[in-house]
Amino acid sequence: MSTWGNDLKISIFGESHGPGIGVVIDGLPAGLPIDREELAAFMARRAPGRDKASTPRRETDRPELLSGVRGDVTTGTPLAALIRNNDTHSSDYGELASAARPGHADYTGFLRYAGWGDVRGGGHFSGRLTAPLVFAGGLAKQLLAREGVYVGAHIARCAGVADAPFDPVRLDRETLLRPGASAFPTLDAAAGERMREEIEAARMSTDSVGGVVECGVVGFPAGVGSPMFDGLENRIASIVFGIPAVKGLEFGDGFAAAELRGSEHNDPFRLADGKVVTETNHAGGILGGISSGMPILLRAAFKPTASIAKPQRTVDFRENAERELVVKGRHDPCVVVRAVPVVEAAVSLALADALLGAKGYEGLQNRK
Ligand SMILES: Cc1cc2nc3c(=O)[nH]c(=O)nc-3n(C[C@H](O)[C@H](O)[C@H](O)COP(=O)(O)O)c2cc1C
Numbered sequence: 001m002s003t004w005g006n007d008l009k010i011s012i013f014g015e016s017h018g019p020g021i022g023v024v025i026d027g028l029p030a031g032l033p034i035d036r037e038e039l040a041a042f043m044a045r046r047a048p049g050r051d052k053a054s055t056p057r058r059e060t061d062r063p064e065l066l067s068g069v070r071g072d073v074t075t076g077t078p079l080a081a082l083i084r085n086n087d088t089h090s091s092d093y094g095e096l097a098s099a100a101r102p103g104h105a106d107y108t109g110f111l112r113y114a115g116w117g118d119v120r121g122g123g124h125f126s127g128r129l130t131a132p133l134v135f136a137g138g139l140a141k142q143l144l145a146r147e148g149v150y151v152g153a154h155i156a157r158c159a160g161v162a163d164a165p166f167d168p169v170r171l172d173r174e175t176l177l178r179p180g181a182s183a184f185p186t187l188d189a190a191a192g193e194r195m196r197e198e199i200e201a202a203r204m205s206t207d208s209v210g211g212v213v214e215c216g217v218v219g220f221p222a223g224v225g226s227p228m229f230d231g232l233e234n235r236i237a238s239i240v241f242g243i244p245a246v247k248g249l250e251f252g253d254g255f256a257a258a259e260l261r262g263s264e265h266n267d268p269f270r271l272a273d274g275k276v277v278t279e280t281n282h283a284g285g286i287l288g289g290i291s292s293g294m295p296i297l298l299r300a301a302f303k304p305t306a307s308i309a310k311p312q313r314t315v316d317f318r319e320n321a322e323r324e325l326v327v328k329g330r331h332d333p334c335v336v337v338r339a340v341p342v343v344e345a346a347v348s349l350a351l352a353d354a355l356l357g358a359k360g361y362e363g364l365q366n367r368k
């Protein structure tokens with residue numbers, strides 16, 4: 001389903017080639033000032049058509065706020081935002097009506113919606129639906145910043161090139177937010193340049209590449225979350241896996257933790273100015289589904305873009321016949337560049353949701 005959240009709920013609607021897409025957000029506190037300029041700048045980081053490493057489809061991605069705000073302040077009642085689609089080339093998808101693009105959701109979407117779905121541009125499965133997600137996440141980001149919580153991300157890996165990682169213990173707000181201020185969000189500009197070259201090489205050979213987005217959070221209070229099925233990891237995972245093309249997610253050391261001994265992986269506790277901290281942060285700031293007060297760190301793996309212009313074998317699922325397919329449309333040779341603010345948005349929503357529902361010691365103390 002396209003509805004998510006406990007204390008902060010979002011419901012995303014629309015199709016990539018329909019009249020518009022949007023989101024209804026319920027549970028925002030009343031009286032939250034909205035910085036529209038900051039929100040527009042955040043949405044521009046994701047918008048298509050701004051860079052050679054992304055799809056040339058050009059959309060303004062300007063949200064029309066239909067409810068839930070008076071001036072620039074939230075009313076606390078449901079906030080609805082509509083983003084119109086302007087630059088659709090639906091003829092690109094004419095012959096795709098029943099020839100499944102390998103790697104995309106055409107075939108499974110056909111089965112799920114009994115052939116009634118709008119397949120143009122991927123319909124409701126399109127990466128375009130991350131525009132309203134980023135709008136909602138931008139509001140969550142502003143809510144978190146008022147509580148001293150900051151969320152930032154960068155491209156950790158792309159096409160075999162690695163960026164410098166976030167420091168899991170000494171991560172500060174400036175380092176966290178720096179990649180987001182550049183058109184190609186890496187910590188190491190030289191690594192970013194090499195990634196760009198690899199993306200361009202893939203594009204020139206009618207192919208695509210994937211990569212990994214690392215996301216960090218500083219200032220999140222200790223003691224927020226729950227055990228078992230409603231932990232911070234669960235909540236973050238449920239929304240991050242809602243981002244199209246995400247195939248993997250790890251927290252802290254993640255899969256690498258499996259190769260370590262307990263003595264290497266445990267994070268020793270100590271006191272710093274009377275506050276409980278850990279010397280290392282292999283846990284990625286979460287223990288038992290509950291925040292430890294250390295930076296929260298996670299990495300999301302994105303697959304290479306499915307829609308490539310090479311001839312591919314497929315099946316026409318209405319005709320039940322094998323055929324060859326050359327995919328048209330204006331596609332991202334690598335979705336990871338535009339997915340960086342999307343991951344920040346998803347994580348911000350998960351943490352705002354958890355903070356609004358916080359019941360525990362520090363979590364409750366920190367609530368205004
Ligand atoms: C920001 C963003 C942009 C995307 N752009 C494209 C694209 O141009 N072409 C494409 O085939 N897939 C693109 N995708 C991925 C598809 O939407 C996704 O692979 C598809 O819906 C199937 O879903 P799944 O990969 O999660 O199984 C994009 C994803 C994101 C997050």
Ligand SMILES: C=C(O[C@@H]1CC(C(=O)O)=C[C@@H](OP(=O)(O)O)[C@H]1O)C(=O)O
Nearest residue numbers: 048055057121122126127128329330331
């Ligand atoms: C429009 C956006 O991205 C689109 C995501 C997408 C897909 O299959 O996910 C396919 C492309 O759609 P089209 O073929 O209509 O150009 C991208 O342009 C956007 O992110 O705003």
